[in-house]
Amino acid sequence: MWIFGAYGGLATTVVLGARAIARGLAAPQGLATESDLCRGLGLAPLDSIVFGGHEMRPGDWAQSAREIHDDNGTLPLPLIDALKKDLKQLSKNVRMGALVNAGRTIERVTGAKKQRARTLRQEAERLQQDLRDFQKKNRLDSVVCVNLTSTEPELASSPAHRSLAAFERAIDQDDTRAVRSSSLYAYAAAKLGLPFVHFTPSNAALLPAIRELFEQNGAPYAGMDGKTGETLVKSALAPMFKIRDLRVLSWQGYNILGDRDGAVLADSENKQSKIATKDALLPQILGYPLHSHVGIDYVPSLHDHKTAWDFIHFEGFLGHRMAMQFVWQGCDAILAAPLVLDLARWCDFAKRHGEKGPMKHLACYFKKPIEADTHDLHAQWRALVDYANAYRNQTRR
16 A cells, blocks of 8 residues: 555554554454455455555654654554564655645645655656555555545646646646646556545545546546544434434534644635535535534644534424534544555455446545535445445355
């Protein structure tokens, strides 16, 4: 697995967690791919996954894991110590990432600096070569690429995004206004025909031109924006109001979080990309417009823990108005890491079975799933179950 944003809190939790489970030091709690859903499908074993990635900041996975432990204690020190050699060894697979038109906030929060010694074409070719070298060095049948970088500001639509030919011209003309870092990462994966998971809300990765390239080179992809907390609850709870014909009048949400993600989302441009994915599902599920709002504030002392408070005002029998509230508290990386591992295994499975294009059956993992027919979590889950059962039935014939 190749991770863009390799030393971030989520990526570090993914790597340490996968190695801990593979070595029998932790249970696979939270992994749907380790449940009965996937029994007999032949998904890639966790102990077969080799990790590498691109990162702008110095360090290694052992150092990052220790920082996470010191900040919020979610990664136990005995586990870090037991896996220190593994983490150090895997860190040798990490290469310098790309920072192109990412915005001042990401540059400031990551501590990275612009590196424009290369043209866009040279940068894209360098990223591709890193992926080829990783696959060759580790003798891997395939590489699944996962974007776990910070949320970028929204990229304005451009004629360069409408077709692969137009996008290639923009790359060759070194038009940095037409791309962001995530565009180059997704382009590198698509160019090599590698499966791709877009776990962030950034709109610059799965541009129409890049999606065309994934299709052309026969690679599956999934995205976007992992559904781990408040939006997960919304997608499960909103169908209840629809089933009972309780009309929702207002759904007000408020989120507080820390860590680098919180610092990046404190910027209004970056925040807007996130809010757009969190606030889009209610009208689709309920079938009518309503007042809804999602607020996000940065609270440094929370580190990777987050809290969401939601207030739901609804109307019932005889027009009587009532309210429901819930509070969701959790650690972002702990909630998201098993999803990332699930998605990587599903993408690898799809590639091995000759699939390409958007993996719509993985909608239950995302806030803004590509080409989603519904945001209803229960319907999304049924689509994934049906997908797994279809393959399972094939193997029984």
